Amino acid sequence: MIVAFTDLDDTLFQTLRKLPPGMEGLTPATLGRDGQPHSFCTPAQSALLAHFVDSGVTVIPVTGRDPAAMARVTLPFTSWQVLDHGLTILRPDGQVDAEWRGRVLEALSPLQEALEDCTVSISELAEALGCRLTRHTAHDTHFMTVFKHPDANAASLGRVQNALEDRLKSREHADLHVIANANNVSVLPRHLGKAEAVRYLRGQHFPHATLTLALGDSLSDLAFMNACDLAITPPGGQLLRTVSAAKLPQR
Ligand SMILES: [Mg+2]
Structure with a gap:
């Protein structure tokens, strides 16, 4: 196979x-x-x-x-x-795989505080730079915050990315990391x-x-x-x- x-x-x-x-x-x-x-x-x-x-x-x-x-x-x-x-893993019949869901929720629980800290601490800067903040959930649980710039302004996104990375370092949120794409910067679990x-x-x-x-x-x-x-x-x-x-x- x-x-x-x-x-x-x-x-x-x-x-x-x-x-x-x-x-x-x-x-x-x-x-x-x-x-x-x-x-x-x-x-x-x-x-x-x-x-x-x-x-x-x-x-x-x-x-x-x-x-x-x-x-x-x-x-x-x-x-x-x-x-x-x-x-989220969907089975071939379209149903959520319950075992994976259980493992994910267990792993997300200890990350909630750090995720919220990153989100709140960067929100003011992000807004001033014209980035829109969205909290993403899986299984009704916050797992990622996305900062999106409507015009994909690289300078604004770069500043948000740096601020997020500084926050992760200074607060020792080692289990989170930052990823960047064309029009957004996101913070999410590193090992999940x-x-x-x-x-x-x-x-x-x-x-x-x-x-x-x-x-x-x-x-x-x-x-x-x-x-x-x-x-x-x-x-x-x-x-x-x-x-x-x-x-x-x-x-
Ligand atoms: Mg792709």
Whole structure:
């Protein structure tokens, strides 16, 4: 059995803004809140998915999307699903995996105070910089705070990121970490996420998989990609951009 654990946004599909103008052969992959097609698969992304399906590969989304945002994905996923950055696992029948939910709630409980401290201490600065703060929950429990800038202002987001990292350091919140994307900065658990969910699924439900593939575009995907046999990442994604910019010694 071959299992492909795959990030969604900017890995399997993306918005038109991120594609060359006038690109042909696009397939709608998600709907926006207005019900109109929002993200699209390129012909290459569609071919990869079709190849997986045709050859019997089990495809498991591993995404930061919450259940509501996942419901707007129109690609046909039929197996397990990892949502909420790993904090929610849905079984193939669509029900929440109760055992994983129990483990997550146990791990989140001691982090609540630190999460709230980071959120409250940065909120004033974030507002002054034009960033919108959202507390994200999984299983009705706060697990992440996202600071989003409507125009993806890099300077504002950078200041929020620095302030968050300083706060984590000064208060010794070692179990939280900060991740950054194009238009947002988030603080979330360091040891509870996509990688732990993938390891749990591999151990509990796919112990006999002969090959596990990991597909992702972002630094925040790296840990779960390292938990699989082979990693696939798109050119121009955050991961390859970072690697390309690294000054590696030539040996
Ligand atoms: Mg992504």
